[in-house]
Amino acid sequence: MTTTVSFIGLGVMGYPMAGHLAKAGLNVRVWNRTSEKTKQWAQEYSGTPCQTIAEAVDGADFVMTCVGADKDLVEVFEGDNGIIANAPKNAILVDHTTASAGIAEQLAASASQNGQGFIDAPVSGGQQGAEKGQLTIMCGGSDADFSKAKPILELYARALNLMGPAGSGQKTKMVNQIAIAGLVQGLSEALHFAEKAELDVQKVVDVISKGAAQSWQMENRSGTMIAGEFDHGFAVDWMRKDLGICLAEANKVNASLPVTALVDQFYGDVQAMGGRRWDTSSLIQRLRKLR
Template structure:
């Protein structure tokens, strides 16, 4: 069992940190809103620190799950950052969906202190975090990954290393690009079914059993047809992720025309007031174009 610090108690981090305690690890958490850290400690029996540095002091492994590149820098760097609290020989594992650039930047800063670093973004959403069934995509040295993997197993259904630091973030970009294309295709298919007079839910159930099947189709088709989007991964966060992927693609000379188009469609959803709707809300844009009501 390890002495662990966990930084960031959002909808993902809160249950992930709880799984670590359930597996017997000694966990100290940090959250920007201290009241949430206090509530977590009261619920799970762990401890909390007032700053990332305080939470990380004495930790063998520091895990983080925050919002974006800037949030990650703020909890890792500076006088109150986690790197100021860890000792040589510790390991940092970052679950934030961020850029490969910031992963490499922080890995370099960690290495200067004799600290390892693994970028390890996750997929599976809030339900995956709560059920301990996340897919974790890792980048880092083989030695650092081997050290991290038994701890990550506390909330993973799959965990793999794809290369050096940054490889995990690039793999997550692939994940988000695939989701964007799938959800747009679903939106168009379900609209076609409904407008042709078919039961779109019935169509989705059958199609999901064939070559057109996907997790999104199996889990989101009914809610899309019910006009229900107050759940899941928010459009605002998807646009952040697609922006990272598009920038990475530009840097290496790869064209992502579908991802770029769907990113603009998500911008349209934001203009409809759907920034916090689930990503499956792309269908709302098509309803507006058709002149239909989008009231949920």
């Protein structure tokens, strides 16, 4: 029998991710808060648009979610009209939202009480990674649930790992965002210095990218940073949400994140400049405006 997969949340990430499942020949049902997006997806891919979450998850083997934040997860998972109350027992629930470890642990406990498995599986790779099916997926949950979900997740993953029990995927995503925040600030300062020193900035990048300074951000974002183009990629608003989660978790586990806290403030400055939807590499614009 064909595996039935429900996908809840068709944003810039969820839309292409659900598309990969449909292209693989799975029986895909989709639901989105705005029904227009659901209809649009169904016109592009082979799948069933649903009017309610209950309809979407009825009889599903797997339910995948990719929504906004903790509050959105509570809304779609809990209550009489939510996923947990309406998905079958033994269904595996996989959440791709970047959220807190606490909400992952909460939903895992609720799903378990209803006989369902739960995996927190935040992703890295951005819209481009989702469209190409080359996401890095960091999972938290049981070995048994992960083994069942792995063939489904591999349809849009480049790297896929089980990091530990529920919440471990979210904590690993926090590590990812902490590393990126400091790296992008460092790259911004480096390019800004090169500009002020009146160097040929692209030549500088060409040279240093062949050495220890090389990074994904340098390879994929330095050109647009030099050009001052930021209408793409992972939005500053989203990064601030993620860094807020990181800083809250750091407080819980007594971890010191001084650079992350500072970069979070810098992103606040970018928001004040009107860059709420700019790519995270727009940190360099803040430096350009300072002098």
